[in-house]
Amino acid sequence: MANAGKYKVFITRSDMPEGGVELLKKQCEVNIWKAPLPIPRTDLIKSVSGVNGIYCSLTEKIDAELLDAAGPGLKVVATISVGYDHIDVAECKKRGVKIGYTPDVLTDATAELTLALLLSTSRRLPEAIHEARTGGWVSWAPTWMTGPGLAGAIVGVVGFGRIGQAVAKRVKAFNTSQILYFNRSERPEAKEIGAVKVSFDELLMKSDFVIxxxxxxxxxxxxxxxxxxxxxxxxxxxxxxxxGGAVDQEALIEALQNGTIRAAGLDVTTPEPLPLDSPLFKLKNCVILPHIGSAAIEARATMSELTANNILGALNGTKMPAELQ
Ligand code: DGY
Known part of the structure; x- marks a missing residue:
């Protein structure tokens, strides 16, 4: 462990899970943004000046401007997320800045949430809860609040990495008839899960649920x-x-409004947070969650520790537990 003590680390918000923050404080000079909210860009630019490590989240854009503001002492950017589309990877690589992220530790949490959202959407839970609370529940009724079941359904998973596979494994327990997947490359793990690789178009045409x-x-x-x-x-x-960027949101709104598809469940949108006047909020056939895929208490604690250990690894010159290659 060694010499991280001479290093300066900036943490971009005040509510990062404690474990990781404490790990950093033991070895580094840590400066933490004062608020439990995304740091304004101008403050971020000022705050990173001269630091050696940045502990950030997906709400901070890490680009050339920010790396310039940090200066040549910056050795590592670690994000408390598995997604890294907010980081200019090429720019970091060019400057020799290492990138840490949090794969694996949030896979189960995200897969659980995906299933929860899928079932909430298909079985119309938000609508049903609203009806129960507001007097719409006048009697048991044979066709009221019905939605399609998963048993016997064909489920298509787009993106068959760690999370896609974890979702497929869970979906299978619902006695689905077939699991299709679309991915750039063939995934050997698919065989054991019983998932079949198809083209994107075939998946879209055949699936009852598209995830x-x-x-x-x-x-x-x-x-x-x-x-x-x-x-x-x-x-x-x-x-x-x-x-949210994987979806043309205007096209989705239109598809939900005119019945091109039955319903959608979204944990992610463009932008985030989704403005309250978004037409998506007006649609009964759309269930929207505020990007809580990995928000299991255990997952977030582990993500924070992994983020800190990524920074410490890079600063101490030891192996980062999850370096983006
Ligand atoms: C991620 O990790 O990329 C999720 O979207 C947030 O936890």
Missing amino acids: CCAALTPDTKEMFNKSAFEKMKRTAIFVNTSR
């Missing part, structure tokens, strides 16, 4: 567009727990 677990990259940006929604079944349910 987006794909990381946001130039290839996946707005891959769920008008043409994609038009290929889906009119009875299909779309779920997104990856990034």
